[in-house]
Amino acid sequence: MDLPLIKRKELDFQLYECLDTETLCQRARFFEHSRDTFNAVLDTAERIATDKFAPHNTLADKAEPEFNGQSVTMLDAVKSAVDAYNEAGFIAGRYDYEEGGMQLPETVMTACAGYFMAANPSTTAYPFLTVAAANVIRTFASDAVKSAFLPRMLEGTYTGTMALTEPHAGSSLADIKTRAVKQDDGTYRIKGSKLYISAGEHELSENIIHLVLAKIDGAPDGVKGISLFAVPKYRLDSNNELADKNDVALAGLIHKLGYRGTTSTALSFGDNDDCLGYLIGEENVGLKYMFQMMNEARLGVGFGAAMIGYRGYQYSLAYAKDRLQGRAAPNIAPSDPQVPIIEHGDVKRMLLAQKAYVEGAMALCFYGARLVDDIHTLEDKNARKESTELLDLLTPAIKAWPSEFGVKANDLAIQVLGGAGYTREYPVEQCWRDNRLNPIHEGTNGIQALDLLTRKLWQNRGMGLGLLQARIEADFAKVSSDDVKALVHAVSPYLAQFVSILPNAAKGLGDTRLPASLANASCMLNVFSTLLVSWMWIRQANTAANALTRATSEDDLHFYQGKLQAAKYFIRWELPLIKRDLNILTHFDSCCADMQQEWF
Amino acid sequence: MDLPLIKRKELDFQLYECLDTETLCQRARFFEHSRDTFNAVLDTAERIATDKFAPHNTLADKAEPEFNGQSVTMLDAVKSAVDAYNEAGFIAGRYDYEEGGMQLPETVMTACAGYFMAANPSTTAYPFLTVAAANVIRTFASDAVKSAFLPRMLEGTYTGTMALTEPHAGSSLADIKTRAVKQDDGTYRIKGSKLYISAGEHELSENIIHLVLAKIDGAPDGVKGISLFAVPKYRLDSNNELADKNDVALAGLIHKLGYRGTTSTALSFGDNDDCLGYLIGEENVGLKYMFQMMNEARLGVGFGAAMIGYRGYQYSLAYAKDRLQGRAAPNIAPSDPQVPIIEHGDVKRMLLAQKAYVEGAMALCFYGARLVDDIHTLEDKNARKESTELLDLLTPAIKAWPSEFGVKANDLAIQVLGGAGYTREYPVEQCWRDNRLNPIHEGTNGIQALDLLTRKLWQNRGMGLGLLQARIEADFAKVSSDDVKALVHAVSPYLAQFVSILPNAAKGLGDTRLPASLANASCMLNVFSTLLVSWMWIRQANTAANALTRATSEDDLHFYQGKLQAAKYFIRWELPLIKRDLNILTHFDSCCADMQQEWF
Structure with a gap:
């Protein structure tokens, strides 16, 4: 198609x-x-x-x-x-x-x-x-490092990687073992193994610049002793021209479930004790630098997941309009013609759910992108600071929710296609496989939940949360059509309940309820994210309701009706599911925390 | 491992x-x-x-x-x-x-x-x-057909297939186009194309006996004109020994997402107008015969999904006990040793959810298997009839719930393994891919939902449902420990609400609420299945609570504690999610039914 x-x-x-x-x-x-x-x-x-x-x-x-x-x-x-x-x-x-x-x-x-x-x-x-x-x-990076690598990277003749994970250190970067030893000339010698490094080896560019996390000898323990290095595949001579190969070796290719076109590599740095690296910024501040990259990457992961979800949705939609199968009441005699499967209620449900997931996720990601613009280009310094706080707060949700619901959308796309969806002769199964990476990389969704629960909600005394509430309320106040007001009316009590449980949730992190709080972190992320996406749907519904009053072309009328219907779907079908999570959070349900290793 | x-x-x-x-x-x-x-x-x-x-x-x-x-x-x-x-x-x-x-x-x-x-x-x-x-x-089959094929099939020298689906007829078997023409000798000539026929071609056996749905010329339209034929890959001579090849051709192999070891085939019957087939039973009753096979297959699909889910659960559990990563409060200094990830609350949650899904699904499937035994071997005819009604009612749930939650369990297994889970170097991604077939084949889960909503709930004036209620109540009445009583107490209101909405749900199928009823069929299946699995968990919890009072070995004590905890998890974390569905069913929510094709 x-x-x-x-x-x-x-x-x-x-x-x-x-x-x-x-x-x-x-x-x-x-x-x-x-x-x-x-x-x-x-x-x-x-x-x-x-x-x-x-x-x-x-x-x-x-x-x-x-x-x-x-x-x-x-x-x-x-x-x-x-x-x-x-x-x-x-x-x-x-x-x-x-x-x-x-x-x-x-x-x-x-x-x-x-x-x-x-x-x-x-x-x-x-x-x-x-x-x-x-x-x-x-x-x-310093000017010297910048001038060596940046212009070539911007033109694409050099490519880059993020080399964080090690065989024994994934989520726990505090435990990386890669070492860096300073040389007399100010460069470093790097030694260690990295795993799951995407794009770690290929012939697409003249050089590959690995951004490598490593510990300098004598550095403090844990994350406070992590530094960041630029480690090129090929060294440069004094004119910044390509010279001999650096001591970086491909230890092996990893074979993934999806994203198969991207090389995933195990890399060895310094097998021959001759791996040259350049410190980026200051010693022991590497994790902070890497987190700038990571936070951008997290936004990218969420958006990418939304788009792979969107692709599966579009394909299954086209298939459902085309594929004839069965009949719809009241014309169900064998002599009646078959109908496209989009006319079956359960197929509509699966398509509408996909639409609600992927377009809700897209709206959330675009909202995040706009905050990035505001951080960099708003005139008012305070307003920039506010945008920063808000984006920090939204980041775990922007990474996790689209990645979880992108996979769900692709799962529904397969189901719409039935047996065809299960075959590699049709494209939706690849969407599903590709998308499955997104809840894992750049910080698993479990890590996102902990980030939200233990840091982001309370950062700067809850400044981000206050700003968020104000923005949501302002958007809700703008709603004029009765249809959309009904949706606001449905969301508000959930929002209020979420806000009301937060003081106790904060306390729970500091007393005997800590294990239950941590074990239930996914519930907090789910509540928070679902409320955000509900908000995004009300924004879209409000925009659509206003546009409907002016729209003239049939295509536009249909488009806006679809937005209103997807908003209704999300708020009637998906939002109520967080009642479960709110209840678990309110009572610090200890089911998961109490489970003992030996009982499994 | x-x-x-x-x-x-x-x-x-x-x-x-x-x-x-x-x-x-x-x-x-x-x-x-x-x-x-x-x-x-x-x-x-x-x-x-x-x-x-x-x-x-x-x-x-x-x-x-x-x-x-x-x-x-x-x-x-x-x-x-x-x-x-x-x-x-x-x-x-x-x-x-x-x-x-x-x-x-x-x-x-x-x-x-x-x-x-x-x-x-x-x-x-x-x-x-x-x-x-x-x-x-x-x-x-007739004695002649039986003696030709059955002994060889039972010893495995002949294998069998189910050849139902055609390129344009999957869920809608009424529309099959394969034709059968009776010959003077009582055999038939078969002509048509079949798709997605598992095990349709291979060299594992001397002969392959395809059970083919086809329409005899002049038969009634729709499902009432479907007959069933045994169509061998190789014909037999008058001594039932292998003779020449029948006119059955492999039109192509299909490449699936999982279950890759099983050939999936497109088959052409009668390209040369010489495909011999033997009628099974009577003309035009084929769908009934095939449905016996299909119903057994549906139980098998559910159980298989539970087992693939179980395998992923066991693997991720072993991995979580072995893999060191991060630290658990209060010992979180970098100098503290890392802990196995099973000590992290969110990992416990993912393992406990898997346990609750797959062991709940297994219990449901074993319950169904026991009903099969009761149907065949109870002395009392009435009791056999009751078992039949009950199994008919449970079949859509036994097929659909384990297949949906088996995939969910495997998804969690991947997440427990993190980056490793996404690679083909570890086995859980294959579990996930294999299991994804199960919500599709032998009647998609959407078909199961319609079967439950429009037929099984009301079959024989709701006889099955009455029997089910009585069995659940009897099991609940047996519970003696306070812990398990608390679970019964939590399930009972949901069960009561389900029962209370049924009369109206039945009415809705006969009036203007039909489109909404059909579009929301998945909600009914979800409510029904979740209540069944909750019942299964109470049965397991009660058994475990009783056994705990007698158990002496540490292993047994742990095992039964685990059962109690998983029951708690299911009833506190999973059961409440059906509130959403009950609400949708109560109000005949028309979100999905109202969605128009052009609005997507």
Whole structure:
């Protein structure tokens, strides 16, 4: 089926109707931009994603990268796609004009990212990791390190990785064993093993810059002794030209359930005690730098999950309109013609649930992207600080909820297709497999739940939470149509109950209820995220209700009706499920905490 | 990790403590059996499953069957496993001694099946399909057809398939196009295409007997005109010895997401107008015969899903005990040793949820198996009739709930393993992929929901439902410990609410609320299934509470404590989620039904 990767009307709605992205053009940084220039960039992204990324998505899943003893080989199409991405200037899209960038807002860059993620998440991972690594170097590295690596990364001739995880240290970075020893010339020698390093080896670029977490000899224990290093695959000479190979070796390729086109590697640094690394920023502050990258990555993971979910939704929707099967009352005689399965109520349910999940998740991610823009470009310093607090608070939800519900959406897409959905002859099973990575990487959803429960909710005396409440209430107050008011009416008591349990939840972290609190962290994340997505649906429903009064084309009328219906679905069918979690949190249910290892 | 496929204590608990399977030996049919003979059969199943099935489970997933133009080839290990299964007499395990069977109860055969499903669901599919096809032939075919095929099927030299689905007819069997034309000799010529036929082609047996649904020329429209035929891959001569090839051709192999070791085929019958088929039973009654097979298959699908879920649970449990990561309060200094991840509350939650899903599902399936035994071997005719009604009512839930929650359990197993869980170097991702078939085949879970809502709940004026209520109440009345009484107390209001909404739900099927009723069918199935599993957990908890007062070994004490805790978890964490569904059903929420095709 020949489907657009994303319906442009959906992007227009999210960007220009819900978020009013055009107003960004009034800010100094985006002064030379307009809706037209934004759209031109979106057109380019759509074209490259459609022409260069989408065609080999299935192929790359089947023909995984291989190590031939010398180098890692993969489909040629991957390199042409990545090259096209680089040539269009997307890597530096966010950067200043002087740096060769396009000074585009995060909101617009996120929309562009949507096309690539919907087209081919595996190939997209290569440039995205480069963008993330380049950002860290740009923000924290010395001028010398910057000038060595950054320009090449921005043009895409060098790529980047995040090398955090070790065989025995995943979620617990405090326990990494990779060591760094300072040399007389100010560089370091790195030694250690890293695991699950995406894009850790390939021939897509002239050089790979690994951002490696390591401990300098004598550093403090735990996370306070972690430093960050740029470790190139190939060293540079004094003119910053490629020289000999650094002591970084591919220890093995890992074979994943999905995202098969992205190499996942085990890397050995310093097997021959000659692995050169450059300190980024100061010693022992590495985790902080890495967390800037990680937080951006978390937003990206959530959005990518939403887009893979969206892709499965669109495919299953098209299939359901096309596939004839069975009859619908009252015309159920064998002589009556069969109907497209979209006319069966249970199929509608599965499609509506997908729509509610993925478009709710998209709205949440775009909201986060807008906060990034506000952090960087609002004039008022206080307002920037507020945006920072708010984004910090939302980050665990933006990472976790779309990744959990993206997989659920893809599961429903398979179910809509029935037996066909279970075969590799149709694309939805790959969506499901690809998406399953998202609840795991860049901090598992369990880690996100702990981050929310033990840190983010209370950060700066709950400043983010106060701001969030005010924003939600302001949006609710704007609602004018009766339909949407009914939805606000349905959400408000849940919101109030959530707020009311927080003081006790905070206390529980400091007394004997700690084990139960921690074991139930997922309930807190679920309540919080579901309320956020409910809010996003009320924002979308309100926008749609207002637009309906002005819309004239039949397509637009249908589009806005669909938004209203999906909002109703989410608030009537999904929101009530958090009653369970609220109850567990209120009573510090100790079922899970009490379970003993020996009882399993 | 070297894990037993199933903990024997778990099977003992389900078979002998919860179901009192030994009492079956008092019935005439099982008079020569005892707990010892049952255990000997279980030992054999465990041994063959462990030695012959488990070792190639991963290999067969990687090396899929291939068609070389002449025949379908696969790993040799598949044939040796199937041969070992056949040689041990499992195919005829349920049959009379005179037929070469072992006269074993369904309950015990189900437990044996558990070992094979936990070891290798793909290879297990071959003999299981043969058993199912043999049962239909044994029950409904003429003596001539029986003598031609049955003895060979029971010894495993012939295998069987179910050939229902066609490219344009999956859930809607009324629309099959395969035709049958009667010949002068009483045989039929079959012509048509079938799709997704598992085990449709291979070299594991001398012959393959396809049970094919087709319409005889001039038959009534729709399901009332469907007949069932035995169509062999090779014809037999007048001495029932193999003769020339029948006109059945492999049109192609289908490549699935999981169950990759089982061939999935597109088959062409009668490309050369020379496909010989034998009518089974009477003309136009084929769907009824096939539904006997289908109903057995549905029980098998549910149980298989529970077992794949169980396997993932056991693996993730062992991993969680072994994998060190992070620290647990209060010893969280970097210098403190890391703890096994099972000590983290959120990991406990994911393990406890898996336990509650898969052991709850197993209990439900064993309960169903016991009903099969009661249908066949209770002395009192009325009691047999009651068992039939009850099993009919439970079947949609036994098929759907374990298949939905088996996948959920495997999803949690992946999450417990984190990054490792996402790789094919660990076994849990295959469990997840394999299990994803189960909500689809043998009637999608959407079909199960409709079956429950529009038929089974009301069958014979709700006789099954009345019997079910009486059984639940009787079990609840038996509970003596305060702990378990508290659980009964928690379940009872939900059960009462379910019962109270039924009269209106019945009315809704006959008036303008029909579309909403059908669109919300999954809610009814979810309420019904969750209440059943809650009941199963109360039965297990009560058994465990009683056993705790007598248990002496530490292992037993832990085992029973675990059962109590999992029951608590299910009833406190999972049961309350049906409030949402009860509310939707009570109000005939029309969100999904109202959604229009154009609005998506």
